[in-house]
Amino acid sequence: MTPFEITILGCGSAKPTLRHHTTSQVVSVKGTPYLIDCGEGTQVQLIRYKIHTGKLDHIFISHSHGDHCLGLVGLLSSLALDNRSNDLHLHVPADLEPILQAQIDFFVQHRNFNILLHPISFELPTPIFEDSLVKVTAFPLNHRVPCYGFLFHEQPGDRHLKRECIQLYGIPYDAIPSIQRGLDFTTANGQVIPNDELTTPPDPTRSYAYLSDTLVVPQYTELLQNVDLLYHDATYCAGDEALATKYFHATSLQAAEFAKACNAKRLLLGHFSSRYKDENGLLEHATQVFPHTLMADEGLTVAVD
Numbered sequence: 001m002t003p004f005e006i007t008i009l010g011c012g013s014a015k016p017t018l019r020h021h022t023t024s025q026v027v028s029v030k031g032t033p034y035l036i037d038c039g040e041g042t043q044v045q046l047i048r049y050k051i052h053t054g055k056l057d058h059i060f061i062s063h064s065h066g067d068h069c070l071g072l073v074g075l076l077s078s079l080a081l082d083n084r085s086n087d088l089h090l091h092v093p094a095d096l097e098p099i100l101q102a103q104i105d106f107f108v109q110h111r112n113f114n115i116l117l118h119p120i121s122f123e124l125p126t127p128i129f130e131d132s133l134v135k136v137t138a139f140p141l142n143h144r145v146p147c148y149g150f151l152f153h154e155q156p157g158d159r160h161l162k163r164e165c166i167q168l169y170g171i172p173y174d175a176i177p178s179i180q181r182g183l184d185f186t187t188a189n190g191q192v193i194p195n196d197e198l199t200t201p202p203d204p205t206r207s208y209a210y211l212s213d214t215l216v217v218p219q220y221t222e223l224l225q226n227v228d229l230l231y232h233d234a235t236y237c238a239g240d241e242a243l244a245t246k247y248f249h250a251t252s253l254q255a256a257e258f259a260k261a262c263n264a265k266r267l268l269l270g271h272f273s274s275r276y277k278d279e280n281g282l283l284e285h286a287t288q289v290f291p292h293t294l295m296a297d298e299g300l301t302v303a304v305d
């Protein structure tokens, strides 16, 4: 199965503390990293957790609050010192684009690579990016400023060739890739062997959804139905619903109820407030509703499976 995993670089809210960095994480598919959010100090976290930025070509920013994007210009500035040459794509909410462009023009003007800004401004879930590994859909969340969630869908892999068929039908090595892509095979004596006889279906595709920062968004339970891993804002603990509502965040209990409604396989809680000395309460409340819950933590890598 293709490696598909999430590494948490920061999962604290508002400002960095000795316990948590502000928000950033890496989605890694088959060794290719995609960065989601870029709080202050993200570039140091990338070094600490051995994420190679040479292959980082796409960064997704959820919204314009500083705890999700203040590390971006610093990271770009360092990439410019790295002799990078490949294009870098920034997918950012439209309100952030002019501010970011001005900072790039001022701080990152001497560079050998293109920075391409892709503004996000949609009222409905919209595909924003696709490559050979993943397809990414952005969807508006419910926060104090324009804010977007991201749904990463793994692209379908190749079909599996039945080993015994290679000898049985005399399949040459160079014919294997096309059979794995679904084509039939014609033997040396002209017999056409249907692909179904030669292969078994590809591995099921997996998905990862990122929702931070936001109130609970029940309108997306269908979009996110059966998602394999759901990262959700859990800034507050149950009992602090009034605060969560006031600041457009969620409690861990609300996140768990949402994960249950989505029939998610697993829930990863994050964006923790520094007001709680002990975060175990957040996990306890969540697991009562949704047992397959994990707490984010800096350096934690979670496989999407």
Ligand SMILES: [Zn+2]
Residues within 6 Å of the ligand: 063, 065, 143, 213
């Ligand atoms: Zn925010």
